[in-house]
Amino acid sequence: MEHRDDFTEQMREKEANNKFVVHNFIKMVSVKKDEAVFSLNIREESKNSFGMVHGGAIYAMADNAAGFVVHTDGRHHVTQTSALHFLRNQSEGTVTATARVRHRGNTTALVAVDITGDNGKLIATGEFTFFCVDKAMMDKKIK
Secondary structure, three states: OOOOOEOHHHHHHHHHHOHHHHHOOEEEEEEEOOEEEEEEEOOHHHEOOOOOEOHHHHHHHHHHHHHHHHHHHOOEEEEEEEEEEEOOOOOOOEEEEEEEEEEEOOOEEEEEEEEEOOOOOEEEEEEEEEEEEOHHHHHHHHO
């Protein structure tokens, strides 16, 4: 098996097929072994009624960054649990999610995600636990 550290190009098709991410203007910046970076350029459609980026948009970006990075081991995973702590917000510019694998086991993986704003300040932080699933089982569920 070829050793590969940068998965960005390999993940482009996965990103294009993720209609939720495309619809919500979430962009993959890079994916490498055990680290993924996603971004969201804040648009009017990304904002809540207070004019700030919607917490759901931040969560969706974090979940997708975590989901992409966990798949760099070649296995198939689904989100099992998550906790995201919102610390501050911003109304314009770009927010960025950086996801890093903290632990990989036989059946679960733990991913830490930090969301930062344009000024580099931490907007939110959290952890996602993923469960490793059998690809054949997932293929059946999709159909």
